[in-house]
Every structure is written in structure tokens, then in C-alpha cells.
Amino acid sequence: MIKQTKTRRFFLNFFKGLFHIIYRFDVKGLENIPEEGKAILCPNHINMFDAIWLVIYLKRMIYIMVKKELMSNKFGIWFWTKIGCFSVDRGKADVQALEIAEGHLNDGDLLLIFPEGTRNGLAKGKKLKKGATMIAVASKSPIIPIGIKGSLRPFSKVKIRIGKPMDLSEYFSKEEITPRDYIAITNQLQEKIIRLRDGE
Numbered sequence: 001m002i003k004q005t006k007t008r009r010f011f012l013n014f015f016k017g018l019f020h021i022i023y024r025f026d027v028k029g030l031e032n033i034p035e036e037g038k039a040i041l042c043p044n045h046i047n048m049f050d051a052i053w054l055v056i057y058l059k060r061m062i063y064i065m066v067k068k069e070l071m072s073n074k075f076g077i078w079f080w081t082k083i084g085c086f087s088v089d090r091g092k093a094d095v096q097a098l099e100i101a102e103g104h105l106n107d108g109d110l111l112l113i114f115p116e117g118t119r120n121g122l123a124k125g126k127k128l129k130k131g132a133t134m135i136a137v138a139s140k141s142p143i144i145p146i147g148i149k150g151s152l153r154p155f156s157k158v159k160i161r162i163g164k165p166m167d168l169s170e171y172f173s174k175e176e177i178t179p180r181d182y183i184a185i186t187n188q189l190q191e192k193i194i195r196l197r198d199g200e
Contacts (some may be wrong), residue, residue: 007082010063016056016145022154024088026059032144035060038105039089043130043146044122044193046198050148053158054112055083062110065101082143088144090117100137115189122194133185140172145189147196161196 033039041062043054051064061084068087070078088097103113113135115128136143142165150158166189171181
């Protein structure tokens with residue numbers, strides 16, 4: 001497992017300084033990120049920098065599931081691995097990525113997954129994919145919904161709202177989880193993300 005490293009801290013401090021020059025951040029709800037223990041952070045996905053916008057505000061190490069295309073060359077593998085990312089093949093059931101995700105959670109770490117599975121999925125009227133909720137139930141991990149709103153335009157405002165952890169304990173204790181259960185959790189997560197994104 002990759003923990004906090006000097007390389008990662010260097011890159012995050014660099015991006016934090018750079019982005020605070022380029023954008024005006026409005027972040028609320030950091031108190032909802034646990035100081036210890038596992039959780040899955042689920043933000044909406046609007047551009048190539050939104051994961052870094054979020055991570056620079058977190059004191060804890062966080063592992064990020066990203067599309068495999070970001071690690072298509074040696075530099076991409078080196079850079080994104082140093083940041084704490086691991087790849088997932090979105091075109092198939094990537095068992096290895098699921099095992100890595102559950103491994104991080106079983107170690108008590110934070111995991112970031114974009115449940116849209118693509119950029120601006122919700123804005124295009126698409127529903128969230130069920131992968132994040134399935135991992136949450138399998139690892140008995142709380143989900144923290146996050147809403148992000150902003151653009152890449154220099155000096156524009158970036159709003160980040162971090163919601164309270166979703167209590168999924170009723171599903172953790174069930175002997176069998178049905179597809180209807182996963183849909184219910186995913187719909188609840190989607191409503192919370194939209195509310196956080198569009199709220200004050």
C-alpha cells in the first residue's frame with residue numbers, strides 16, 4: 001500500500017499553491033471526513049482536475065480509482081501511482097480494481113470513486129453506476145456524498161460541498177443484498193450529490 005510520501009506531498013502542495021492562484025475555492029463540510037477509519041468519497045465528476053481540487057484539502061491519504069487510460073504510459077503510471085491512484089477498466093468487470101479498492105478499505109483507508117463513471121454524467125441526465133455502492137456494501141464502508149460545481153476558467157469560483165456519511169448499516173446486516181437494494185442506495189446517493197452540488 002502506498003502511504004503519504006515526499007513525492008505525493010510535493011505534488012499536492014504544488015497543486016494547492018497553483019490552484020489557489022487560479023481559482024477561488026469555497027469548501028464546506030470538511031468536518032464530515034473522518035479523521036480515521038474507512039470511507040468511500042463519491043463526488044460528481046466535472047473535469048480533469050476535480051479530484052485534485054478535493055484531495056488538496058484532505059489531511060489524510062486517499063486512494064483514487066481512475067480510468068486506465070490515464071496510466072497508458074510509463075510517466076502516467078509513475079505520476080498517478082505516486083498521487084495514490086489505481087486504474088480501472090471501465091469497459092469490463094475489472095475484478096483486480098475491485099480487489100484493490102476493497103483492500104484499501106479493509107486497511108481502514110479513504111477511497112475516492114466517481115460514481116458517474118464519466119465526466120458530467122449527471123448533467124447529461126445519466127444515472128449513477130452501482131459500482132461504488134456495491135464496494136461499500138461488500139466492505140461495510142460508509143459513503144460520503146460530495147457535490148462539486150465550477151469550471152476550468154481562470155479566477156472562477158469552485159464550490160465543494162462534502163455531505164455527512166450515509167448510514168448503510170441496515171444493508172451490512174442483511175444476509176442477501178438484492179439488485180433492488182443496490183439501486184435504492186445508488187438513487188439515494190445520487191439525490192444527495194445533486195443536492196450538495198446545487199445547494200448553497
